Amino acid sequence: MTPVPPDPTFPTPAGPADGPVTLDRREGPYGEVVLRRRGGADGSGGAPVFEIIANGCFLMDTSDGRSERLLIDAALAGLPPERTRPAVLIGGLGVGFSLVRAVEEGRWGRIAVVEREAAVIDWHRTGPLGALTGRALADPRAAIVHADLVDHLRNDAAPGSYDALCLDIDNGPDWTVTDGNDGLYSPAGLAACHAALTAGGVLAVWSAQPSPAFDQALRNAGFQRVRTEEVPVTRGVPDVVHLAHKGA
Incomplete structure (x- = not known):
């Protein structure tokens, strides 16, 4: 990863060079969000690692990004090869790995990123x-x-708006950041995802751990070819991407 230069909008706070340093902390309608930096401030040339914390819960950082990239790659690979310029909705901007991956792939057409936290957009x-x-x-x-992703899917996304939905707003269906996010994984939320997809479209949902119950919920919502792809991690169970298809 290329070292990130200092930004005058976010002056470097005092603190240990190798410890986490809080760059910004904000209270929003969904609670507290924090941007932290680890390393990269001691002149050694090492790249800093940025972390996003929501309501005290670690969400993601810039140290890897393999699973966020897989979220995009697996969705594109699941689309019919003859589909040209497919439209993708990325749920959650996060640290930006999924957005960057989508832009790197010239086959994608419209790329919409739905993010509810103004602070994350500002960062x-x-x-x-x-x-x-x-x-x-x-x-x-x-x-x-x-916008809030659940609200956007239920109220703003016209039927058949997207060929792929790539969603990464929690640590998984069984580990939500806020109680309101449960609505995405509910029957009504999955029905909204199903409606927003074109025929043959793909839903991809990132999770920090497998969830057989969520796989079954996808089938109950009418999705087909439900499966998971694993991404090995240094310690613990693999990250996974839940994949499901809307019937043609």
Whole structure:
């Protein structure tokens, strides 16, 4: 990863060079969100690692990104090869790995990123994370939608709006960041996902651990070819991407 230069909008706070340093902390409608940095401030040339914490729960950081990239790659691979310029909705901007991956792939057409936290959007547009995603955000195919994902799918997404939904807003269906996120994995939430997809479209959902119950919920919601792809991690159970298809 290329070292990220300092950003004058977010001055470097005092603190140990190798310990976590809080760059921004905000209270929003869904609770507290925090951007932290580890390393990269001691002049050694090492790249810093940025972390996003929500309500005291670690969400993600910039140390790896394999599973976030798989989220995009697996969705694209699951689409019919003859489908040209498919539209993708990325649920959750996070640290930007999924957005960058989607922009790197020329086959994608419209790329919508739905993010509910204004702070996260700011960290990419004017803050330190812009060094990672600035070029992707400048791509004419990409647009950020500042909205709650569940509300967007239920109320704003027209039927058949997207060929793929790539969702990463929690640590998984069984480990939500806020209680309101449960609605995404409920029968009504999955029905909204199903409706938003084109025929033959793909739903991809990131999770920190497998969830057989969620796989069954997908089948109950009418999805077909439900499966999971694993991403090995250093310790513990693998990350997974739950994949499901809307019938043609």
